[in-house]
Amino acid sequence: MQEKRAAVLGAGISGLATAFYLRKNGFEVAVYEKFDRPGGQLQSNREKDYLLDKGTIAAIETTSLIPGLVEELKLDDDFIYAGEKANLKQAWIGGKLYDLSMNPENLFKFPLFTIRSKFRFLIEPFIPRSMKNARMAVADFIRRRLGDEFLNYIIEPFATEVYAGDPEKLSIEAAYPKLFKLEQEYGSIIKGFRKARFNSEKKDELSGSGKLFTFRQGMDQLTVSLSKSLGYRVNYLHDILKIEEDGSGGYTLTVNRKGDIRKEKFDVVVSALPAYVLGDTVRELSAGLATAVESVEYVPLTQVYVAFLKKDLELSPRG
Missing domain, CATH: 1.10.3110.10 (protoporphyrinogen ix oxidase, domain 3)
Structure with a gap:
C-alpha cells in the first residue's frame, strides 16, 4: 500500500513535531519553511558567557509525550528541569x-x-x-x-x-x-x-x-534535533503561495523556491504557519477560512536581556 503524502507548512516547533509524528505513523512527509533555518520564533544564541533564548526561555511539560520525544531524539543528557x-x-x-x-x-x-x-x-x-x-x-x-x-x-x-x-x-x-x-x-x-x-x-x-524545562544549549536544541531527524524532508527557503483542492480528495500546493514555482500534490496538509500568513494561502480554497484566520489577534512582544552582578543588587529576587 502506497504511503499517504503529508505536507507540513512551517518548521517551527509545532510543524517539526507534527512532521516527526506523522512520519512515525507511516506518512511520507514534506516540511516547507520560508526561511533558511528551523525553529521559527524559537532561536537560541550565545553572546560571550550568556545564552539568550528568543521566543521562549523554557517550556512546561504538560504531557508525557515530551520526555518520550526527548528520549527518541537522544537529548536526555541535555534535558534540564527548573529548580524549586x-x-x-x-x-x-x-x-x-x-x-x-x-x-x-x-x-x-x-x-x-x-x-x-x-x-x-x-x-x-x-x-x-x-x-x-x-x-x-x-x-x-x-x-x-x-x-x-x-x-x-x-x-x-x-x-x-x-x-x-x-x-x-x-x-x-x-x-x-x-x-x-x-x-x-x-x-x-x-x-x-x-x-x-x-x-x-x-x-x-x-x-x-x-515541570518547567529547558535544554543545555538552549530551547532551539529541540527544534534543531527534530529538523536533523527529518533530514531531507525539511525544505528550507520554500514559500507556500497557494493551497487548492485537487478534485480527488487531496490538495495541491503552489510552492515558490527562489523564483522557481512548482505544484506539489498531497493527501494531507497541516499548517503550522502564523494565522496572518495562512489567510492569503487558503483564500482560493476557502474565503471563509481565510477571513476567520486573519481575524486572530497576535500580541507584539519585545524581549530585553539584562545582566547584573549579584553583588550590585540591592534586592534579592527569590523566584
Missing part, C-alpha cells in the same frame, strides 16, 4: 517585590488586598457557577468571582508572563482551564481547591500543569 525556585513568582508593584500565588489558601496573606477584597473571597463560594458555554473572558470570570484586586495583582502578572495577553480578551476555558473546571465541578474555586487537597488524583491534577 522557579515555582515562586514575584511582581514589582509600587516599588516593591511581592510573592504571587494563585492558590486561594494564600489569599488572606497577600498584603495589598484590602478588607473589601478579603470579604469578597469569603463570599466566593456562594456566587453561582458560570454558564458552561458562556465563552467568558478571564477578566470577566475572575472579576465576578474574586474581584478587581485579585485580577489586577495576581491574574494580570501571570497572564502577561505566560500569554503576553490581555485578560479582557483571553478565554478562561482556554487560558485557565483548571480554574474553570473547579468552578464548574464544585460551584466555587475556593471550595474546589479545598476539596481537591483531600483527593490525591485531583491534587496531582491541580498541583501544576507540569
Whole structure:
C-alpha cells in the first residue's frame, strides 16, 4: 500500500513535531519553511558567557509525550528541569517585590488586598457557577468571582508572563482551564481547591500543569534535533503561495523556491504557519477560512536581556 503524502507548512516547533509524528505513523512527509533555518520564533544564541533564548526561555511539560520525544531524539543528557525556585513568582508593584500565588489558601496573606477584597473571597463560594458555554473572558470570570484586586495583582502578572495577553480578551476555558473546571465541578474555586487537597488524583491534577524545562544549549536544541531527524524532508527557503483542492480528495500546493514555482500534490496538509500568513494561502480554497484566520489577534512582544552582578543588587529576587 502506497504511503499517504503529508505536507507540513512551517518548521517551527509545532510543524517539526507534527512532521516527526506523522512520519512515525507511516506518512511520507514534506516540511516547507520560508526561511533558511528551523525553529521559527524559537532561536537560541550565545553572546560571550550568556545564552539568550528568543521566543521562549523554557517550556512546561504538560504531557508525557515530551520526555518520550526527548528520549527518541537522544537529548536526555541535555534535558534540564527548573529548580524549586522557579515555582515562586514575584511582581514589582509600587516599588516593591511581592510573592504571587494563585492558590486561594494564600489569599488572606497577600498584603495589598484590602478588607473589601478579603470579604469578597469569603463570599466566593456562594456566587453561582458560570454558564458552561458562556465563552467568558478571564477578566470577566475572575472579576465576578474574586474581584478587581485579585485580577489586577495576581491574574494580570501571570497572564502577561505566560500569554503576553490581555485578560479582557483571553478565554478562561482556554487560558485557565483548571480554574474553570473547579468552578464548574464544585460551584466555587475556593471550595474546589479545598476539596481537591483531600483527593490525591485531583491534587496531582491541580498541583501544576507540569515541570518547567529547558535544554543545555538552549530551547532551539529541540527544534534543531527534530529538523536533523527529518533530514531531507525539511525544505528550507520554500514559500507556500497557494493551497487548492485537487478534485480527488487531496490538495495541491503552489510552492515558490527562489523564483522557481512548482505544484506539489498531497493527501494531507497541516499548517503550522502564523494565522496572518495562512489567510492569503487558503483564500482560493476557502474565503471563509481565510477571513476567520486573519481575524486572530497576535500580541507584539519585545524581549530585553539584562545582566547584573549579584553583588550590585540591592534586592534579592527569590523566584
